[in-house]
Amino acid sequence: xITFKHVSKTYSNHVVALSDVSFHIEAGxxxxxxxxxxxxxxxxxxxxxxxxxxxxxxxxxxNVHVDHTLKNAELRAYRRHIGMVFQAFNLxxxxxxMHNVLVSRASELSAFRSxxxxxxxxxxxxxxxxxxxxxxxxxxxxxxxHLSGGQQQRVALARTLMQKPYLILADEPTASLxxxxxxxxxxxxxxxNEKEKITVIxxxxxxxxxxQYATRVIGIKAGKIVYDDTKENLTQAHIDxxxxxxxxxx
Numbered sequence: 058x059i060t061f062k063h064v065s066k067t068y069s070n071h072v073v074a075l076s077d078v079s080f081h082i083e084a085g086x087x088x089x090x091x092x093x094x095x096x097x098x099x100x101x102x103x104x105x106x107x108x109x110x111x112x113x114x115x116x117x118x119x120n121v122h123v124d125h126t127l128k129n130a131e132l133r134a135y136r137r138h139i140g141m142v143f144q145a146f147n148l149x150x151x152x153x154x155m156h157n158v159l160v161s162r163a164s165e166l167s168a169f170r171s172x173x174x175x176x177x178x179x180x181x182x183x184x185x186x187x188x189x190x191x192x193x194x195x196x197x198x199x200x201x202x203h204l205s206g207g208q209q210q211r212v213a214l215a216r217t218l219m220q221k222p223y224l225i226l227a228d229e230p231t232a233s234l235x236x237x238x239x240x241x242x243x244x245x246x247x248x249x250n251e252k253e254k255i256t257v258i259x260x261x262x263x264x265x266x267x268x269q270y271a272t273r274v275i276g277i278k279a280g281k282i283v284y285d286d287t288k289e290n291l292t293q294a295h296i297d298x299x300x301x302x303x304x305x306x307x
Contacts, residue, residue: 058084058224058256059105064114066100074100076280078114082273084223087250087257089271089288091264092299096277098260102226105258106139107132119223133164140217140255142227146209150202154193154212157201158184161219187215190253191245207238214245218253225249227259231266239263243270264296 059082066075075097082088090098103109104116107123116123121135148157159176162183176184188194191211201209210230217225227246231239243259247270250257261267267274268288276284276291276299284295296302 058082058119060117062115065112067112073280078282080285084256085254086273087271088273089267090260090275091267092277097280098277099228102228102260138222140220140222140225142213142217142230144229144232146213148201148209153198153200155184155197157212158216158219161216187218191215207234210242222255224256229260
């Protein structure tokens, strides 16, 4: 489903974010990408969704070559079924939960309906179904600004489900949450992955959460993949290498 072949990315400030990265992810996987801040985790996610462009190599997602030729209508079509979940939620605080979920499908409305946010009944039912899957249906008509951080992240995930994605990319979705709510959000991702058969790729610092919920772990260090295997094979030595923890026992 997702293939990187010798992909590299260097930013304009000469920071090398990824260097000669190669991997393949099958459809239906639940992958946790771990590593230090600045290791290249977010760059990898953004390359998949073409929020930034690679400098070298090949990226293929669902048989689409993600390169400089992918733009305009084709780029919008490519992104339509790729859900993005961020640490900052990216919700509209002064509106209610339903509106925030529905806006993910606003592009399907006529200009007149879009101007007045008149969503048809079928879309409203889909939004309610998405909220029910995230156990937040009772908050459908509450304003976003009145919700807790965990509730807002669930709304963001429900909005993503409204896109009918085959792939969800999550960039540090639990970083601003307490441990209890972080586990609940990861449980949501796990349930969506299993029941909806949606591929999930999550960037995260918390190794314990990665090991508890993901089935595969990719470790990135200084722009290079230093671990790519099942969570069962991830040893403390691998973790020490990924997080550059030198042996101080001697």
